[in-house]
Every structure is written in structure tokens, then in C-alpha cells.
Amino acid sequence: MEREPLSCSVHCHEPCRGQTGWRMSAVLEVSGLSKVYGDVTALDRVFLSVEEGALFGLLGPNGSGKTTMIKVLTGQIRPTSGSARVLGLDSAHEGLRIRERVGIIPEQESPPSFLTSMEYLEFVGKVRKIPDIRERADEWFDYLEFGDKKNVLCKDLSRGTRQKLMFAQAFIHEPALALIDEPLINFDPIMQDLVKEYLTDYVKSGKTIFLSTHILEVAEEICSSFAILHRGTLLHSGPVAELTEKGAHLPEFFLSLVRKGTHA
Amino acid sequence: MPELFMRMMKEEWRMxxxxxxxxxxxxxxxxIFGISFMGSFLLPHLRAALxxxxxxxxxxxxxxxxxxMVGGFGLMGNEMMNRRFGQVSLLAYSARSLPLSGRFIxxxxxxxxxxxxxFLWVLPFGAGYLAAAPxxxxxxxxxxxxxxxLALAFMAGLCTVFLLSSLYVRSRVACGVLVIVGGLLLIASFLSTGPALVLLFPPYLIYSGFSWxxxxxxxxILAVLFALSILLFCAEETGTTSVHGDLLTPLxxxxxxxxxxxLVAKDLIDLYRSGIGIGQALFSFAIPLVVIWFFLSLAGSFLPSHGVIVFFAMITGVIASTMYTWVTEFDSFGPYACLPVSVSTLIQSKMTTCVLLQVLPxxxxxxxxxxxxNSEILIPALALCISFSxxxxGVMAYLCGLSPSVLVYDVKVLSTYLVLDGVVFALFSAVALANPLFAISSVLLFFPGWWFVKAAMRRWDAVDPGGY
Known part of the structure; x- marks a missing residue:
């Protein structure tokens, strides 16, 4: 099945407000989304659409609103205005149903301190009602090479191992869409390579990944499309191929756009 | 030392x-000042009975x-804050990044x-009593x-917990032996001499008859407790890994x-493995109740024959309700945010765990x-205790959601909690003292309790979960 590129095909040097460009196969649609915390605007009228089968990268500097975006999309927090539909469900009112159907890796890895790794995956399986959870858990322990940590309490795991565990819990039910926040940040280069391979294979099977990161090289390497968020405003969205076809590179493009946005 | 001390004070205030x-x-x-000030006006009336x-x-x-309790909370503070607010760093845990020894910190x-x-508790309480004295x-x-x-009594509790915690880190066996031997000695003394033993508590002795x-x-004694806790202090071992068999599936x-x-199974595992279950059962449940029992025993001659057990059942119920804080203390919404679990589901599961824990009270x-x-009034006493709890x-869940141990310092929340519990306490005190069998009517409290739980689920689902 051939994937269509993202809706935005223009390299906007101004915020892409007003773009909608919905496609019938969009798994994720954000329309005029804003989120305000007190006097801080974390997201400011963002429009975005992600096609089924995309490996979409949401890029932005620290504090740009990436994590807030994932929290809104998964119904963990409500938008101040605007709307977001994920897999056809309204994130403001159907957050629980969205979380049933998607996989999430939160910004900070937070498996419960006093469960062992195996117990945590079993716990996830029981909450998600996965019948063969032990077999699936064993497969993940093998795949991410941390079977020796099965019976270790989560509080005693290294950051990298916790990240493996959070990665496994996000994909253990093979969701149609996974929203993952900085999934590579605590991995060594070998594990990063393995995970990147997994993600690219995952989208080839028709599923979608929404990846939030500020590691631009990774985004350029594995993402099919991307958007740049800065201070809550969407500066650009479009396919990665459009950049590379013009001989441009994502890191330079990102830096010039963000610097321009900062000085605007 | 003064600089670190001042910065720790600022940190606590800012937190x-x-x-x-x-x-x-x-x-x-x-x-606290207001409660103490107004409570002082009740003393002339209470003196007639007690x-x-x-x-x-x-x-x-x-x-x-x-x-x-403050000592226990202080020692668990970093873990609690991490669970509740993500990665936090407190000065008390900064020995690895500052050129200062752990013992000094x-x-x-x-x-x-x-x-x-x-300044937060003792002074306002004492000042309230002082202001009402004229x-x-x-x-x-x-x-x-x-x-x-009162300051001495407070420090005695604080230093004892710090000493036990220092000992606990060095040798759990030694700490356990000390607690068991101390407890047995107390019980033995109580059985042989009665509750008069409590009157030997030094701060109380000073108050009842001052002597240099x-x-x-x-x-x-305080200096020795303090010095021992510092001397015995050693940073908790890091780098060790705890390996455990699967408890989740059988539970x-x-x-x-x-x-x-x-979720209930996870709560029970948390209580068991974190030590919170044992710690809280000891410091927040058994010890306060033993102290209260001693006090109520002394008041026995001023109450109807069944009065002591009736009051004790109600107080036990109120203290048992704090089990809701046991199961929420180290748990924020964070670990569940990536799962199809809502805040209301969590509140329901925490209440279910609390109901299971009622075996203890x-x-x-x-x-x-x-x-x-008092076996003949066992059923009414049980009804009072469990219904109150x-x-x-339910009131706590409604007012505080998943953060009761945090919101307890919010004046509005605490005042509402005290009023909602106080009214019911006063009502059923009168009912039960009139006739202990009437205390069975306290089962009616399940209805407002249930209403508060349902209202809590609606209320806290409607707001963005914070602290993760």
C-alpha cells in the first residue's frame, strides 16, 4: 500500500495557521488547537494532520509544546480551545477510548517503582486485556535484550532499561498508532539502531507513529514527514523527502526556521 | 551549616x-492558631468532665x-515528590553533587x-493557647x-523516627529488634502497672510538675537521640537490585x-514492597491508637461504661480512613497516563484497596x-469503626482526589474535611453514648460515603490530572 505524503507541501517560513488539508486516511487531525496553562500558552492554534502509515516527527526545541501536544492528543489533558481527533475519536471527550487503541511512551519513563519488569508488562496486559501477555512480554524481553531484568524492581533499573520497558509497554498490544515522546534519548547507539529499525518496519505494516523528538538527525533518517513546533506555534509541516530532494538537510532547516521564529 | 540550613528552609517553604x-x-x-485559640475556650467546660x-x-x-509523622514524611519526601512531580531534586539528597558529607547534610x-x-505546628498551637489564657x-x-x-514532645517523636530510620538503613534486624523489644516492654509495663506508665513521659512530667x-x-535524652541518629546515619545503599518473584498474577x-x-493488586504490592504498609501501620495506625487507648483508659471513669470503646471505635475509624493516603501517597496519575485508565478508575481502585485494608482496624x-x-458491644463498635472509616x-477522596497527603495543608480543604467529619462524629457520639446498640445505625454513613466517592470520581475526572 503506497502512502500519500502529508497535507502540507509548502516550506512555510511563516506559521502554517489555517492549514487544514484533511485527508480521508488521516489518523490524527488537529484543528486550531490551543492549550494555555495560567499565563503560558503551550500550544497556539495548531493545525496538523497525520496520514495512516506515516512515521511522523514532531520537532521542536525544549519547551516548544511537544509534550503538551501528546498529552492533549491522548486525552490526558483537555485543550483550551480547538479540537483533536485521533483514530476518529475526539480527544477531549474520548481520551480513555483513545488510550485503549494507541500506544504511548511518555516524556519521562515512569514504570511503577515496586513492580518488577515482568510484573509491569503483565499489569499493562491485564489493564489492556491482552490474553497472551506473558508470551508477548517474553518476546519483548528477548527483542530488547533485557531478559535478565525480568524480576528486578523498576526502581532499581537503569534509565536505559526503564526506557526499554516503556517502549515494550507502548507496542505490546500492537496499536494502530503509537505516540512516542523522545523514545531514543536513554538508549546506547546499538539499541538506538535496533529501535529505529523497529519503528521503520512498524510503519511498513500500515501502522502509524507520531514521534516527538529534538534529535534532528534521527528524524531526518527515519521520518516520512515532520512538523516544527516552536513556542507553541506550528512553524512548518511537510514531507522529509521534499527537503532532501532540494539537497537541504533537516537540522539546518530546523535551526534557520527556529532562529527566525525566535527573532520574529 | 547556616547557609545550607537556610537554603533547606527556603526549599521546604517553596515546595x-x-x-x-x-x-x-x-x-x-x-x-492552627485559630483552632487552638477557640479550643482553649472549651477547657473550662471540659475540666468539669476530665x-x-x-x-x-x-x-x-x-x-x-x-x-x-513529620519525621516519617520528611524521610520519604524525595520518593514521594518524585512519584508525584516527576524528577525532583532536594538538597537533602544532594550529597553526590555537593562537596558535603551525607552526615552533615x-x-x-x-x-x-x-x-x-x-513554626508550622507547635508555635501556632501554643500561641493560640497563650492568647486565650487571659x-x-x-x-x-x-x-x-x-x-x-509541646516542642519537646514534638522533637521526641521526630528524633525517635530519625534514629529508627538511621538504624533501619544500617540493620533492619537491629531496628526490628529494637521496636519489638520496646513494644513488649511497654505492653509488659502497662499490664503490670496500668496506664500510669504514660504519665512518665518526660515532657508531660515537666508540664505537670516542673523541675530542673x-x-x-x-x-x-533528646540530645542522645539526635546524636545517635546522626552518628548512625549512612546513605542508603545504591546500586543494589531487588529481585522478586511474580506477585501480581496470584494477587x-x-x-x-x-x-x-x-490496580488493587498493584496497590497491595506497593504497600508490601515499599515498606509503607508496615511503616504506616506502625506509625500512622498502631502507635497513635495505642496512645489514644491509653488516654481514653484514663478518661474511663468520666464516661459511661461503654463510652471508652465507643469513642475508641470512632477514632479508630477516622484514623483508618487515612489508609486512603497510604495507597495514594506514592502514586500519581503519571504511571497510568499511558494506559486506558482514568482518574475516576484510580479513585475507585484506591477505595477498593482501602476497603480490603479495613481488616486491620x-x-x-x-x-x-x-x-x-466489652465483647457485648463488639458489633456496634465494629459498625461505628468501619462506617466512619x-x-x-469518601470525604477525603472527594476533597483531595489522588492527593490527600498533599492537600492536607490546604486550609480550605482541611477545614471542610474537619467540619464534614466533625459533624458526623458529634452526632454519632451522642447516639452511641445514649445507647451503644444505637451505634449500629452508623451503617447509614455508607450512603453519604458512597455519594462522596461517586462525586469524587465525577469531580476529579473533570479536571486535568496534575503532577506528572
Missing amino acids: HSTIFGQVSFALFPVM PVGDLALAVHAMFLVLGA FANFVVKDTVYYF FTGASFPSALLLLFT GILLSSCA ESRFAWLPQSP AAFIVSVAVLSG FYAS
Whole structure:
């Protein structure tokens, strides 16, 4: 099945407000989304659409609103205005149903301190009602090479191992869409390579990944499309191929756009 | 030392004022002052029924327990804050990044806790009593002395917990032996001499009959407790890994008939493995209740024959309701945010776990009723205890959601909690004292309790979960 590129095909040097460009196969649609915390605007009228089968990268500097975006999309927090539909469900009112159907890796890895790794995956399986959870858990322990940590309490795991565990819990039910926040940040280069391979294979099977990161090289390497968020405003969205076809590179493009946005 | 101490004080203030808002938190000592000031006007009426000495003993016991609870909270603070607010870093845990020894930082931490909570709890309470002294007939020197001896009682609780924690890190066996031997000695003394043993508590002794000798020995005991806790202190071992067999599946299967059984099983595992279950059962449940039982035993001659057990059942119920804080203390919404679990589901599961834990107060009431020869009112006492616990837990869930141990310092929340519990407490005190069999009517509290739980689920689902 051939994937269509993202809706935005223009390299906007101004915020892409007003773009909608919905496609019938969009798994994720954000329309005029804003989120305000007190006097801080974390997201400011963002429009975005992600096609089924995309490996979409949401890029932005620290504090740009990436994590807030994932929290809104998964119904963990409500938008101040605007709307977001994920897999056809309204994130403001159907957050629980969205979380049933998607996989999430939160910004900070937070498996419960006093469960062992195996117990945590079993716990996830029981909450998600996965019948063969032990077999699936064993497969993940093998795949991410941390079977020796099965019976270790989560509080005693290294950051990298916790990240493996959070990665496994996000994909253990093979969701149609996974929203993952900085999934590579605590991995060594070998594990990063393995995970990147997994993600690219995952989208080839028709599923979608929404990846939030500020590691631009990774985004350029594995993402099919991307958007740049800065201070809550969407500066650009479009396919990665459009950049590379013009001989441009994502890191330079990102830096010039963000610097321009900062000085605007 | 002064710089680290001052920065720790600032850190504690900022932590509290960030959580509750500066004004709300600043009003907390004002509220304690108000409660103490107004409560002092009840003393002339209470004196008619209870000797002054018993009242003074109760207040000293309360501050001893408060010191122990503050100490326990301080030691668990970093873990709790991490669970609730993500990665936080407190100065008390900065030995690895600062060129200061762990023992030096711990000494500052102990002094900081003593001073900070003296100003937060002890001083406002004493000042309230002092301010009311001209109106209540209490002598000014006696009020000043009370402020001083309450501070000693508070410090005794604080230093004891710090010493036990230092010992616990060095040798769990030694700590366990000390607690068991101490407990057995107390019970043996109680059985041989009765509750009069409690009257030997040094701060109370100073208050009831001041002497320089007792004052100096009290201070010496505190100094020894403090010095020992610092000397025995060693940073908790890091880099060790705890390996455990699978508990989740068997527990979940055992409680499969309950709603949210995986969440309940996880709560029980948390309580068991974190040590919170044992720690809280000891410091927040058994010890306060033993102290209260001692006090109520002294008041026995001023109450109807069944009065002591009736009051004790109600107090046990209120204390048992704090089990809701046990199961929420180290748990924020964070670990569940990536799962199809809502805040209301979590509140429901925490309440379910609390209902399971009611085995503990029920067993306690049965033991006390049988041992005190009140078996004939066991059923009404049990009904009072469990109904009160459920009602008060429901109120707590409604007012605080998943953050009861945090919101307790919010003046508005605490005031509402005290009023909602106080009214019911007063009503059923009257009913049960009139006839202990009437206490069975307390099962009616399940209805408002249930309403509060349902209202809590609706209320806290409607707001964005914070703290993760």
C-alpha cells in the first residue's frame, strides 16, 4: 500500500495557521488547537494532520509544546480551545477510548517503582486485556535484550532499561498508532539502531507513529514527514523527502526556521 | 551549616507554597492558631468532665505522634515528590553533587525539620493557647511552659523516627529488634502497672510538675537521640537490585472478583514492597491508637461504661480512613497516563484497596473489645469503626482526589474535611453514648460515603490530572 505524503507541501517560513488539508486516511487531525496553562500558552492554534502509515516527527526545541501536544492528543489533558481527533475519536471527550487503541511512551519513563519488569508488562496486559501477555512480554524481553531484568524492581533499573520497558509497554498490544515522546534519548547507539529499525518496519505494516523528538538527525533518517513546533506555534509541516530532494538537510532547516521564529 | 540550613528552609517553604499557593499555605499556621485559640475556650467546660492532667497528656501525645509523622514524611519526601512531580531534586539528597558529607547534610535536614515544623505546628498551637489564657483563666507561665513542653514532645517523636530510620538503613534486624523489644516492654509495663506508665513521659512530667532535673534529663535524652541518629546515619545503599518473584498474577487472581483487580493488586504490592504498609501501620495506625487507648483508659471513669470503646471505635475509624493516603501517597496519575485508565478508575481502585485494608482496624477493634471485656458491644463498635472509616475516606477522596497527603495543608480543604467529619462524629457520639446498640445505625454513613466517592470520581475526572 503506497502512502500519500502529508497535507502540507509548502516550506512555510511563516506559521502554517489555517492549514487544514484533511485527508480521508488521516489518523490524527488537529484543528486550531490551543492549550494555555495560567499565563503560558503551550500550544497556539495548531493545525496538523497525520496520514495512516506515516512515521511522523514532531520537532521542536525544549519547551516548544511537544509534550503538551501528546498529552492533549491522548486525552490526558483537555485543550483550551480547538479540537483533536485521533483514530476518529475526539480527544477531549474520548481520551480513555483513545488510550485503549494507541500506544504511548511518555516524556519521562515512569514504570511503577515496586513492580518488577515482568510484573509491569503483565499489569499493562491485564489493564489492556491482552490474553497472551506473558508470551508477548517474553518476546519483548528477548527483542530488547533485557531478559535478565525480568524480576528486578523498576526502581532499581537503569534509565536505559526503564526506557526499554516503556517502549515494550507502548507496542505490546500492537496499536494502530503509537505516540512516542523522545523514545531514543536513554538508549546506547546499538539499541538506538535496533529501535529505529523497529519503528521503520512498524510503519511498513500500515501502522502509524507520531514521534516527538529534538534529535534532528534521527528524524531526518527515519521520518516520512515532520512538523516544527516552536513556542507553541506550528512553524512548518511537510514531507522529509521534499527537503532532501532540494539537497537541504533537516537540522539546518530546523535551526534557520527556529532562529527566525525566535527573532520574529 | 547556616547557609545550607537556610537554603533547606527556603526549599521546604517553596515546595509547600508551590503546591498549595503562597497564601493558602501561609494561612495554615493561622488556622492552627485559630483552632487552638477557640479550643482553649472549651477547657473550662471540659475540666468539669476530665482532669486537666489528662487533657495535657492527650495534647502531648498528639505532638509526639505529629513529630513521628513529620519525621516519617520528611524521610520519604524525595520518593514521594518524585512519584508525584516527576524528577525532583532536594538538597537533602544532594550529597553526590555537593562537596558535603551525607552526615552533615542529614544533620542540617534534622535541624531544618525541627525548626520549620515548630513554626508550622507547635508555635501556632501554643500561641493560640497563650492568647486565650487571659480569657480562660490559664496562667501565663503555664501557657508558656506548655509551648515549651509541646516542642519537646514534638522533637521526641521526630528524633525517635530519625534514629529508627538511621538504624533501619544500617540493620533492619537491629531496628526490628529494637521496636519489638520496646513494644513488649511497654505492653509488659502497662499490664503490670496500668496506664500510669504514660504519665512518665518526660515532657508531660515537666508540664505537670516542673523541675530542673527532669528538664535536663529530657534535653539529654533528646540530645542522645539526635546524636545517635546522626552518628548512625549512612546513605542508603545504591546500586543494589531487588529481585522478586511474580506477585501480581496470584494477587490479581485472588481478587479477580473485585472491580479493577489489577490496580488493587498493584496497590497491595506497593504497600508490601515499599515498606509503607508496615511503616504506616506502625506509625500512622498502631502507635497513635495505642496512645489514644491509653488516654481514653484514663478518661474511663468520666464516661459511661461503654463510652471508652465507643469513642475508641470512632477514632479508630477516622484514623483508618487515612489508609486512603497510604495507597495514594506514592502514586500519581503519571504511571497510568499511558494506559486506558482514568482518574475516576484510580479513585475507585484506591477505595477498593482501602476497603480490603479495613481488616486491620476491624481486627484491632475486635482485640480491644475482647481484651477490655466489652465483647457485648463488639458489633456496634465494629459498625461505628468501619462506617466512619468509609465515610471519612469518601470525604477525603472527594476533597483531595489522588492527593490527600498533599492537600492536607490546604486550609480550605482541611477545614471542610474537619467540619464534614466533625459533624458526623458529634452526632454519632451522642447516639452511641445514649445507647451503644444505637451505634449500629452508623451503617447509614455508607450512603453519604458512597455519594462522596461517586462525586469524587465525577469531580476529579473533570479536571486535568496534575503532577506528572
